[in-house]
Amino acid sequence: MLADNLGEDGYIEVLWACPVKYKSIFHRACPVGFHYLRRLFMKTKFQSIRGTYDILPKDISMWQYMESILRSLMDRFNYSQIKIPTIEKTEVFTRSIGKETDIVNKEMYTFKHISGDSISLRPEGTAGVIRAYIQNSLYKKEKFSKLYYIGSMFRKERPQAGRNREFHQFGVEAIGSNSPYIDAEIITILDLFFKEIGLRNYELKINNLGCNKDKNRISKILRKELEPFKDQLCSDCNRRLKRNVLRILDCKKRNCKKVVSKIPEISELVCDDCKKYYDDFKHILDTLNIKFSHDNSIVRGLDYYTGPVFEITCRGIGSQDAIVAGGRYDNLIEQMGGPKIEAVGFALGIERLFLCLEDIPKAKVKLDIFIVIVDSKFFQIAFEFLYDLRKNGITADMDYTIPSIKGQMKQADKLGAKFVVLLGVEELRNKKMSIKNMTTGEQFQVGMDKFIEEVKKLVR
RNA sequence: GUGGCUAUAGUGUAGUGGUUAGCACAGGUGACUGUGGCUCACCUAGUACGGGUUCGAAUCCCGUUAGCCACCCCA
Numbered sequence: 001m002l003a004d005n006l007g008e009d010g011y012i013e014v015l016w017a018c019p020v021k022y023k024s025i026f027h028r029a030c031p032v033g034f035h036y037l038r039r040l041f042m043k044t045k046f047q048s049i050r051g052t053y054d055i056l057p058k059d060i061s062m063w064q065y066m067e068s069i070l071r072s073l074m075d076r077f078n079y080s081q082i083k084i085p086t087i088e089k090t091e092v093f094t095r096s097i098g099k100e101t102d103i104v105n106k107e108m109y110t111f112k113h114i115s116g117d118s119i120s121l122r123p124e125g126t127a128g129v130i131r132a133y134i135q136n137s138l139y140k141k142e143k144f145s146k147l148y149y150i151g152s153m154f155r156k157e158r159p160q161a162g163r164n165r166e167f168h169q170f171g172v173e174a175i176g177s178n179s180p181y182i183d184a185e186i187i188t189i190l191d192l193f194f195k196e197i198g199l200r201n202y203e204l205k206i207n208n209l210g211c212n213k214d215k216n217r218i219s220k221i222l223r224k225e226l227e228p229f230k231d232q233l234c235s236d237c238n239r240r241l242k243r244n245v246l247r248i249l250d251c252k253k254r255n256c257k258k259v260v261s262k263i264p265e266i267s268e269l270v271c272d273d274c275k276k277y278y279d280d281f282k283h284i285l286d287t288l289n290i291k292f293s294h295d296n297s298i299v300r301g302l303d304y305y306t307g308p309v310f311e312i313t314c315r316g317i318g319s320q321d322a323i324v325a326g327g328r329y330d331n332l333i334e335q336m337g338g339p340k341i342e343a344v345g346f347a348l349g350i351e352r353l354f355l356c357l358e359d360i361p362k363a364k365v366k367l368d369i370f371i372v373i374v375d376s377k378f379f380q381i382a383f384e385f386l387y388d389l390r391k392n393g394i395t396a397d398m399d400y401t402i403p404s405i406k407g408q409m410k411q412a413d414k415l416g417a418k419f420v421v422l423l424g425v426e427e428l429r430n431k432k433m434s435i436k437n438m439t440t441g442e443q444f445q446v447g448m449d450k451f452i453e454e455v456k457k458l459v460r
Numbered sequence: 461g462u463g464g465c466u467a468u469a470g471u472g473u474a475g476u477g478g479u480u481a482g483c484a485c486a487g488g489u490g491a492c493u494g495u496g497g498c499u500c501a502c503c504u505a506g507u508a509c510g511g512g513u514u515c516g517a518a519u520c521c522c523g524u525u526a527g528c529c530a531c532c533c534c535a
Contacts, residue, residue: 047508047525047526050525050526050527101534102532102533102534103533103534106461106533107461107533107534123534124534124535153535155535157461157532157533157534158462158532159526159528160528160529160530161527161528161529162535167535168535169535170535171535236531236532247533252531301533302534311535318528318529319530319531320534320535322534322535323535325535346535348535350535351535352535353535372494374494403489404489404490405494405495406492406494406495406496407496408495408496409495409496409497410495410497411496412495413496413497414496414497417496420496422494422495424494426494434494434495436495436496438496438497441495
């Protein structure tokens with residue numbers, strides 16, 4: 001009813017343009033009508049949902065730059081890209097990341113599919129890659145797979161700088177070997193990557209969680225060791241004592257740190273094989289002159305990690321300072337229903353990396369040619385030339401709003417056009433085009449029939 | 461998820477209960493009737509949303525939304 005009477009948008013807009021105080025009066029007099037109108041008028045005022053954001057044209061070049069570096073890097077290391085779905089059955093994540101972890105427990109976007117299955121937006125990449133690896137029997141086609149991915153991940157956390165609900169990760173998985181050299185290789189990927197993009201203020205911290213058997217044994221030992229100090233631990237750590245002892249090693253509170261320093265380190269509690277593996281790994285890094293520090297507090301939150309784990313942090317970007325995390329996961333593939341195959345990998349948060357970088361190169365594509373027309377009746381002929389230029393591989397554009405000559409020139413300048421082609425009465429009569437070099441200011445004419453050839457010479 | 465801080469044109473900001481809501485950059489138009497960058501003039505555009513207190517609110521209070529900070533957790 002109301003909608004019929006109110007009718008056109010124009011009326012609503014006029015009404016909505018009135019001062020706020022009149023709208024308040026209206027609101028008091030007729031709240032229902034007010035909210036109805038508001039909804040009609042505000043219908044285009046959507047905003048992106050919390051924790052998600054738009055990457056606008058002005059920022060896209062740095063993303064493309066980053067991706068191109070990553071691709072060339074991965075080619076050199078002989079890794080192949082894999083693209084996997086954004087949604088998976090929820091169990092893919094619960095089986096791998098662990099039911100008890102917060103990521104699975106409270107941070108996943110999970111909903112019921114029409115089939116009745118529970119499906120989730122991926123909160124990380126490894127689980128899906130391993131699912132794809134097993135499903136497509138990649139292990140039967142090759143004994144060793146080196147894969148990488150770039151894509152969106154989703155976690156329902158409270159957003160803050162360096163923490164979004166949809167964010168991007170670059171990840172690498174090397175599946176099929178348990179040589180410490182492959183662990184070292186993925187570190188060298190990061191080392192070279194950071195050198196190439198000019199990231200300096202980062203720290204590599206490593207630790208050794210031990211094999212699957214060790215992990216359970218170590219948890220028991222730690223619980224036993226920490227029990228006497230229960231009163232000195234914070235309330236969070238008391239909770240962790242039952243649920244996830246390892247996390248106590250990562251607590252930032254001073255008292256908890258003190259307690260932790262009194263008990264043995266995890267890397268000392270692991271079995272002899274794991275100790276040797278870790279020593280070899282460290283030795284290889286030393287031979288390459290890659291700086292790292294052993295850190296007992298690096299415990300990782302995802303259940304699937306075993307053996308050497310690592311984290312790269314970057315100072316000065318706030319509390320969310322971990323830009324890369326990774327490590328070995330020798331049991332995951334078997335745990336997810338595949339054969340017993342060892343693997344190692346990492347994930348890098350691209351947004352966090354951008355926060356760390358001071359200078360991000362912005363390569364803006366420059367126009368070769370910008371066509372300026374003196375009168376809108378030359379639009380058709382200009383448009384045909386534009387088509388020809390582009391067909392011949394030349395970057396070209398014109399102003400479709402057709403302002404004054406001056407306005408078009410300004411536009412050409414703003415877009416960084418190298419040459420402006422001017423089409424006017426004079427030119428058309430003589431079948432010539434005027435070409436202006438925007439750096440030198442020189443201007444000359446060429447015949448229309450030779451135009452494309454001339455331009456090709458110019459922009460080469 | 462817990463606790464806290466913040467919200468003014470596209471961007472960065474000024475404005476401590478009564479201002480025509482000021483400034484800079486960006487954007488548009490013109491000076492320059494067929495020529496960009498510099499300069500000058502003019503124009504466009506804002507109190508996040510909703511409610512309350514008050515004669516009067518950008519300013520005080522409440523709620524919502526969003527961002528930020530710390531925690532939880534994590535890339």
